[in-house]
Amino acid sequence: MSLVHIPAEEKRRVLEELADVKELFAARNWFPGTSGNLSLRVGEMDGDRFHFAITASGKDKSKRTPEDFLIVDQEGRPAETTGLKPSAETLIHCEIYRLTGCGAVFHVHTVFNNLISEYYGEQGAVPLQGIELIKAFNIWEENAAIAVPVLPNYADISAIAKLVPGVLNEQVPGILLRNHGIYAWGRDTFEAKKHLEAFEFMFETVYRSLLLNK
Numbered sequence: 001m002s003l004v005h006i007p008a009e010e011k012r013r014v015l016e017e018l019a020d021v022k023e024l025f026a027a028r029n030w031f032p033g034t035s036g037n038l039s040l041r042v043g044e045m046d047g048d049r050f051h052f053a054i055t056a057s058g059k060d061k062s063k064r065t066p067e068d069f070l071i072v073d074q075e076g077r078p079a080e081t082t083g084l085k086p087s088a089e090t091l092i093h094c095e096i097y098r099l100t101g102c103g104a105v106f107h108v109h110t111v112f113n114n115l116i117s118e119y120y121g122e123q124g125a126v127p128l129q130g131i132e133l134i135k136a137f138n139i140w141e142e143n144a145a146i147a148v149p150v151l152p153n154y155a156d157i158s159a160i161a162k163l164v165p166g167v168l169n170e171q172v173p174g175i176l177l178r179n180h181g182i183y184a185w186g187r188d189t190f191e192a193k194k195h196l197e198a199f200e201f202m203f204e205t206v207y208r209s210l211l212l213n214k
């Protein structure tokens with residue numbers, strides 16, 4: 001294991017920020033059945049090298065405990081002495097950081113993101129058009145249209161991670177896994193949360209408009 005030194009104050013800030021987001025999302029029932037994972041980058045990207053704090057695997061994410069997070073490196077390996085196991089989906093976080101240079105990656109399972117990912121699963125992308133909240137992605141064009149990629153939900157997470165470079169769209173800070181959930185990211189906690197909330201609002205809107213227009 002190659003250990004990383006993170007100044008105590010920086011580590012405290014990162015873990016507290018993650019714990020606060022986790023608590024907020026848990027209150028929205030965004031972590032049913034221990035699902036979901038959250039991560040926040042620690043320090044700057046150093047070429048291909050970076051570190052981030054991520055939720056430990058299989059925890060009850062509605063609880064706040066000293067064993068909720070650990071620091072990992074760009075390959076998803078623990079970078080501190082810990083008995084904690086990183087999220088089973090850490091490799092997807094690694095790939096998103098590597099490709100985008102973002103600062104935070106949030107993954108949640110919701111009923112709306114599951115239903116919408118399945119509905120558009122064969123198409124490989126969820127079309128979103130003319131919804132005001134597209135502006136949350138800094139897209140200001142009138143009646144803008146975007147497509148949110150949907151990847152197959154392979155049991156092998158590294159197989160999913162390998163597909164990320166092929167579907168990543170610079171303008172769209174999110175990827176759905178079919179019948180599973182969404183990954184949303186941003187330059188920091190504020191932006192990743194904003195993006196995730198915008199996606200969830202739009203998935204619910206699309207779901208309800210599909211029903212209305214039946």
Ligand SMILES: CSC[C@@H](O)[C@@H](O)C(=O)COP(=O)(O)O
Nearest residue numbers: 033035036037057058059087088
């Ligand atoms: C218990 S169902 C959810 C898991 O299979 C997984 O998809 C998930 O999001 C949480 O895994 P975790 O290893 O706790 O980060």
Ligand SMILES: [Zn+2]
Nearest residue numbers: 035036089181
């Ligand atoms: Zn998941």
